[in-house]
Amino acid sequence: MTAHPPLNSLQPRPIAERTRPKLVVVGNGMAGVRTLEELLKLAPDKYDITVFGSEPHPNYNRILLSPVLAGEMTLKEIILNDVDWYENHDIKLNTSSRITRIDRVLRQVFSADGRVEKYDRLLLATGSTPFILPIPGHDLPGVLSYRDIADTDAMIEAASRYHHAVVIGGGLLGLEAANGLRQRGMTVTVVHVMPWLMERQLDRPAAELLKKSLEDRGLQFKLGCETSELMRGEDGRVCALRFKDGSTLATELVVMSVGIRPNTALAESAGLFCHRGIVVNDTLQTFDPRIYAVGECVSHRGIAYGLVAPLFEQAKVAANHLAEYGIACYKGSVTSTKLKVTGIDLFSAGQFMGADDSEDIVLSDPAAGVYKKLVLKDDQLVGAVLYGDTADSAWYMQLLKDAQKVTELRPHLLFGQHHLGDSGHKGETQASSLPDHAEICGCNGVCKGTIIKTIKERGLFTLEEVRQHTKASSSCGSCTGLVEQLLASTVGGAYQPADGLHKALCPCTDHTHEEVRKAIREEHLLTIPQIMTFLVWKTPNGCATCRPALNYYLISSWPHEARDDPQSRFINERAHANIQKDGSFSVVPRLWGGLATPAELRAIADAAEKYAVPTLKITGGQRIDLLGVKKKDLPRMWADLAKSGLVSGHAYGKSLRTVKTCVGSEHCRFGTQRSMALGVRLEKMLFGMWTPHKVKLAVSGCPRNCAESGIKDVGIIGVDSGYEIYVAGNGGIKTVVAQFLCKVASDDEVLEVVGAFLQLYREQARYLDRTVHWVERAGLDFVKQQVVEDLEQRQTLYERLLFALQGTEDPWTEIAANPSHLQEFEVMSL
Amino acid sequence: MAQWKRICTLDEIPRLGARVVERGAPPNIALFRTADDQVFALLDQCPHKQGPLSQGLVTDTHVTCPLHGWRISLVDGQAQGADAGCAATVPVQLEDGWISLESSHESH
Numbered sequence: 019m020t021a022h023p024p025l026n027s028l029q030p031r032p033i034a035e036r037t038r039p040k041l042v043v044v045g046n047g048m049a050g051v052r053t054l055e056e057l058l059k060l061a062p063d064k065y066d067i068t069v070f071g072s073e074p075h076p077n078y079n080r081i082l083l084s085p086v087l088a089g090e091m092t093l094k095e096i097i098l099n100d101v102d103w104y105e106n107h108d109i110k111l112n113t114s115s116r117i118t119r120i121d122r123v124l125r126q127v128f129s130a131d132g133r134v135e136k137y138d139r140l141l142l143a144t145g146s147t148p149f150i151l152p153i154p155g156h157d158l159p160g161v162l163s164y165r166d167i168a169d170t171d172a173m174i175e176a177a178s179r180y181h182h183a184v185v186i187g188g189g190l191l192g193l194e195a196a197n198g199l200r201q202r203g204m205t206v207t208v209v210h211v212m213p214w215l216m217e218r219q220l221d222r223p224a225a226e227l228l229k230k231s232l233e234d235r236g237l238q239f240k241l242g243c244e245t246s247e248l249m250r251g252e253d254g255r256v257c258a259l260r261f262k263d264g265s266t267l268a269t270e271l272v273v274m275s276v277g278i279r280p281n282t283a284l285a286e287s288a289g290l291f292c293h294r295g296i297v298v299n300d301t302l303q304t305f306d307p308r309i310y311a312v313g314e315c316v317s318h319r320g321i322a323y324g325l326v327a328p329l330f331e332q333a334k335v336a337a338n339h340l341a342e343y344g345i346a347c348y349k350g351s352v353t354s355t356k357l358k359v360t361g362i363d364l365f366s367a368g369q370f371m372g373a374d375d376s377e378d379i380v381l382s383d384p385a386a387g388v389y390k391k392l393v394l395k396d397d398q399l400v401g402a403v404l405y406g407d408t409a410d411s412a413w414y415m416q417l418l419k420d421a422q423k424v425t426e427l428r429p430h431l432l433f434g435q436h437h438l439g440d441s442g443h444k445g446e447t448q449a450s451s452l453p454d455h456a457e458i459c460g461c462n463g464v465c466k467g468t469i470i471k472t473i474k475e476r477g478l479f480t481l482e483e484v485r486q487h488t489k490a491s492s493s494c495g496s497c498t499g500l501v502e503q504l505l506a507s508t509v510g511g512a513y514q515p516a517d518g519l520h521k522a523l524c525p526c527t528d529h530t531h532e533e534v535r536k537a538i539r540e541e542h543l544l545t546i547p548q549i550m551t552f553l554v555w556k557t558p559n560g561c562a563t564c565r566p567a568l569n570y571y572l573i574s575s576w577p578h579e580a581r582d583d584p585q586s587r588f589i590n591e592r593a594h595a596n597i598q599k600d601g602s603f604s605v606v607p608r609l610w611g612g613l614a615t616p617a618e619l620r621a622i623a624d625a626a627e628k629y630a631v632p633t634l635k636i637t638g639g640q641r642i643d644l645l646g647v648k649k650k651d652l653p654r655m656w657a658d659l660a661k662s663g664l665v666s667g668h669a670y671g672k673s674l675r676t677v678k679t680c681v682g683s684e685h686c687r688f689g690t691q692r693s694m695a696l697g698v699r700l701e702k703m704l705f706g707m708w709t710p711h712k713v714k715l716a717v718s719g720c721p722r723n724c725a726e727s728g729i730k731d732v733g734i735i736g737v738d739s740g741y742e743i744y745v746a747g748n749g750g751i752k753t754v755v756a757q758f759l760c761k762v763a764s765d766d767e768v769l770e771v772v773g774a775f776l777q778l779y780r781e782q783a784r785y786l787d788r789t790v791h792w793v794e795r796a797g798l799d800f801v802k803q804q805v806v807e808d809l810e811q812r813q814t815l816y817e818r819l820l821f822a823l824q825g826t827e828d829p830w831t832e833i834a835a836n837p838s839h840l841q842e843f844e845v846m847s848l
Numbered sequence: 849m850a851q852w853k854r855i856c857t858l859d860e861i862p863r864l865g866a867r868v869v870e871r872g873a874p875p876n877i878a879l880f881r882t883a884d885d886q887v888f889a890l891l892d893q894c895p896h897k898q899g900p901l902s903q904g905l906v907t908d909t910h911v912t913c914p915l916h917g918w919r920i921s922l923v924d925g926q927a928q929g930a931d932a933g934c935a936a937t938v939p940v941q942l943e944d945g946w947i948s949l950e951s952s953h954e955s956h
Contacts, residue, residue: 483930486929486930486931487930493916557907557908558883558907558908559864559883559907559908560907561907561912562904562905562907562912562917562919565905565907566905584862584865585862585863585864585865585905585906586864586905588905588914589903589904589905589914593903597900597903597914597915599897599899599915601899601900601903649903841860841862841867844867845867845868845869845870845876846855846856846867846868846869846870847869847870847871848853848855848869848870848871848872848877848949848951
């Protein structure tokens with residue numbers, strides 16, 4: 019028997035055509051096709067699928083029509099699903115074929131070009147149509163709308179023959195059209211009936227800044243002007259606009275962009291209930307249970323969305339029900355807007371205008387071209403407008419979506435999260451101001467131009483996709499804020515930051531970290547297969563993201579009961595050493611509190627010589643790193659080190675790394691407390707503690723703080739009357755100064771408070787959250803309440819930690835003493 | 849005819865785990881065992897930066913490279929997702945609980 023799967027399993031299985039139900043999709047745009055993509059992921063063979071589209075093209079990225087108009091991209095580049103895609107998925111595509119009638123009794127659709135198709139399920143994704151002002155002359159030659167490829171082509175063609183254009187409508191699309199025509203060399207005037215631009219997305223101050231910036235680019239504006247007539251020239255073509263006040267404006271081209279209307283004509287003629295859109299319930303089902311509808315044609319809970327992000331959310335839910343999973347629910351979307359005009363950074367979301375019962379926080383610096391307004395209500399962020407500096411738009415969007423209380427954040431809310439890392443991008447915080455060759459991701463060497471090009475060419479919409487395709491922001495994450503800005507400014511409102519509170523643990527499940535933990539606790543689950551069965555995992559044995567998380571949740575929830583699964587640990591935690599780029603390992607013995615005896619130093623030197631260790635390095639955590647050790651030598655090296663009492667330093671794990679200390683009052687003339695002794699006590703207590711992410715401590719003997727307690731997960735600073743305890747600091751990608759937790763009088767109290775804090779972190783943080791991320795979400799007030807104010811709770815947490823740590827063995831000694839564990843390190847030969 | 853050489857028994861590789869087999873010269877061969885006891889062999893280097901795939905996390909019929917997280921198919925060595933590259937597959941036999949490799953083999 020060979021280990022390869024039998025060949026026939028790789029061949030396509032014959033599909034019983036007649037037995038499959040028929041799914042017909044009316045509308046070959048982004049909403050309809052995205053629904054199919056989601057459906058194919060869930061149930062690839064379920065339906066016999068036919069798509070009707072009225073345009074002659076396969077599905078393309080409508081959002082990128084503006085860059086096409088502006089000459090920054092070509093039509094070919096914005097195709098999302100080419101004809102091969104339909105063929106490969108066995109989908110019948112009818113282009114240039116408009117459905118004109120639905121017979122709901124016979125379950126058939128009829129197209130203008132004479133096709134008839136039966137359906138078992140029908141998906142309507144008819145999109146929207148531009149609203150045309152019903153004024154005299156609206157149908158003259160030279161009057162266009164801006165909606166599809168044909169419109170875009172017509173504008174490009176007109177720009178090559180004429181010089182003067184007017185865009186009616188100063189909304190998002192109108193301004194993008196105006197900018198595009200200007201880029202193509204036309205003089206362009208934007209006529210807008212409202213007193214300021216983009217009034218549905220911007221307040222007046224932001225709109226003024228936008229107007230000025232667009233004027234600098236050569237656009238002209240007539241605001242507060244209502245068009246009453248389009249006038250016909252001698253050649254039969256539009257030649258001027260006449261306004262309500264009688265004045266006129268000469269032009270050769272008029273683009274009407276005054277809004278869109280859900281395209282409901284087909285649905286209405288079939289007797290489906292429509293009210294400002296095809297009315298659907300939370301499963302995207304219309305009043306006919308066989309008919310679903312998604313996208314801009316839909317009215318959900320009274321709202322018709324005109325942006326692409328909600329369509330994607332709807333597509334996911336509709337697909338779930340078409341696949342007969344029946345568990346998804348669409349509850350509406352919080353949307354945000356970004357203008358896709360190269361070089362202009364603009365963001366708005368939520369109730370940005372404010373109301374009587376809300377408060378505004380405003381920063382206005384017109385000379386610098388920066389305006390920020392945040393609208394708060396009941397201590398929550400409900401709206402935001404950002405102009406000129408949109409670095410924090412993703413963060414605000416998340417606060418908005420999560421409806422998070424912002425009480426603690428309020429003093430610095432306006433100044434943003436500064437979620438960019440501190441290094442690797444030369445301190446730049448605004449992506450729009452950077453040239454194309456600027457390096458955005460310092461880890462993987464990815465520049466701005468490459469990221470934008472990939473987003474456009476591959477049709478990417480999410481941060482995760484950009485990470486996969488460009489590698490930018492996929493290593494240390496320091497540049498994530500910049501990448502998000504690039505994504506947002508390239509695809510506009512289509513980019514929506516992930517929902518922070520309800521993020522699925524990984525693609526293998528829809529459950530959140532919190533839900534998984536709850537199930538482990540409440541159902542007393544003890545193994546990874548038990549979790550996967552109980553929560554209906556989508557993959558047979560998880561992925562490299564969920565397995566280590568599940569293993570941690572199990573052993574931290576049920577210490578001494580759940581068994582550790584080595585195969586679900588990253589190699590470092592399995593081999594108790596740190597893998598290096600050449601596959602060798604580094605070994606870091608624990609030096610308690612950074613102290614060493616001559617015998618220990620000698621043992622390290624001996625081991626380094628005996629195993630020909632190429633590099634010895636003093637680490638930032640006051641340890642000695644032996645780098646370049648072969649994996650098969652590890653057990654023998656550990657055994658040698660153990661003879662001098664050295665144990666594992668856990669320099670490799672999501673665990674207690676080091677407790678860094680200064681010399682303190684034992685030697686230092688300034689020292690007020692015995693920092694070395696306390697550091698050693700803490701390290702011995704916490705030895706072998708597994709945590710959601712690595713944990714670093716420091717103890718300084720006086721406020722001069724030589725051990726750098728201010729940037730540690732737990733930092734302790736001795737003062738004459740006791741100790742100050744600081745938590746949730748970080749000295750890595752992003753330097754975060756630790757926050758004051760409390761002051762205590764004795765060493766014993768330090769142990770109890772620190773133990774309780776770390777146990778709370780162990781129990782509540784998501785896997786791979788550092789303490790800083792967790793405290794940011796949980797709130798320092800909550801942490802204080804649990805481990806400072808509520809003495810009983812502090813005691814309970816502390817006891818739970820001590821129980822979990824009972825009998826912790828040194829992993830090096832344990833492996834050396836247990837032959838069955840040695841297999842991991844043994845190499846076989848051919 | 850290929851000469852097959854017995855390397856180890858199935859039990860000597862942990863489920864969802866891997867073992868390393870040294871040849872005369874590098875690279876080594878990585879032997880993988882899936883949850884349902886299928887066995888696969890690849891040259892022990894990731895197409896990305898030559899990371900040792902044997903040290904990765906095994907899921908279903910894939911291994912995730914420990915260096916930069918590329919996901920490699922155990923069946924054909926192809927990198928998954930947006931990554932492009934291929935690790936060399938090595939013929940392997942599982943018979944009567946014994947795992948064998950070709951004793952003088954060329955990588956495929």
